[in-house]
Amino acid sequence: MDSHFDEELKKVKRDILQMAAMVEDSITKSLEAIKKRDISMSKAVQEIDREVDKMEMGIEETCIGLIARHQPVGSDLRFLIGVIKMNNDLERMGDHAVNIATSAAYLIDQPRMRPIVIWSMARNVKEMLRESVESFMTNDAVRAQKVCEHDSVVDEMRDETIRVLLTHMLEEPDKITSAISYIMVAKNLERIADLTTNICEDVIYIAQARVIKHHAEEGGKKE
């Protein structure tokens, strides 16, 4: 039979999964708001974000309480430390979704542009988020490592998006403000991808007690 502490750890895991689902929904709605030119979706993102913020505070409080009361060690301690960081990363993803929704509220009233790569980038970012959460659920460091490696693909897509949009800006100066908004969307998506790699680094830490951020295992710092 699981101890009371084990039950509390399981509940923390469930809460993080619920929060991740809300953040993914928020990202989806922020992008749909641009695609479908639907202001209600943009507003919905703001509401979800308020719930995500509440969840973040609740999860953090629970984790701190568990550390204080149970003084966990080994994988239990790594799990709670990892969750605290992951919790923060998910909340920041929610903030980036709000930024995208804010750009959407502006873009809705502007002439349409078709930066196709941005939608492909969005699909990749959402897949990275799903995979990072799956790797957390299954405590799968190998799966998490693959997500980290995929980050460079998203970085390339961001660069491609910016290159295409800069061309638009040169050719159609009246669309400069819209193009800048799309660049902001691409930038926010790229930051979300970075945060999914943070989650995966936490998964690897929880599963294997390895610190891979800043190329720590190679004794150096990421450029």
Next chain:
Amino acid sequence: MIIETKNLNLFYRKFQALNNINLGIKANRITGVIGPSGCGKSTLLRVFNRMNDTIEGIHITGSVTIDGEDIFAPLVDLTMLRKNVGMVFQRPNTFPLSIFENVAYGPRLWSITNRATLADIVERSLRAVNLFEEVKDRLKKPALSVSLEKQQRLCIARLLAVEPEILLMDEPCSALDPIATSRIEGLMLELKKRYTIVIVTHNMQQAARIADEVGFMLLGELIEFGRTDKMFMNPSDERTFNYISGRFG
């Protein structure tokens, strides 16, 4: 390594209390030994100054060296060994003498009789355990009249008076409240600069707080030994994790 055991086995008649212990303890470190009751940790501690020798039916195989010398060699002077390797017990074993005489007891056994020399040793030893200022005006009072924590510090001072190299501590804080425990732990951290400390403790958090290295014992075996942070963040053996996380024991 200041203490090293190789293939150490200890039997109480037919019962094997220590099973093939291979361990290296470094100088000027605090080494913690943890494990459930009856796992052999106190027995192991008592091996290091041969306190088990008096128990009938004891049989030891393998080797234990301190500073490279085999402590079970035929010509080992047990008195010298126990002077060099002192022990602190769960409850302070204060002698029913004055505070001064408790600390002077060891040096007197070593034929130091000069009053001024003894006074100097007593003061130095009491200062080393941060007790001198508190008791300097009542050195002639009975040692049993001070608090348990002060008695425990006094017992440590009594060891220091004969200038040991290694301090063995068997649950030294188990009779103390958290504040007194904290003071003794602080004292241990100071003492490790000059002495090597081996502590047996049931209190996992105490081992985590003060030990540089920790060994986990179970049923007479040393299951895992290594750096304290590694042991508490990422133990190698599942039995260690189950014990330190309170899932058994």
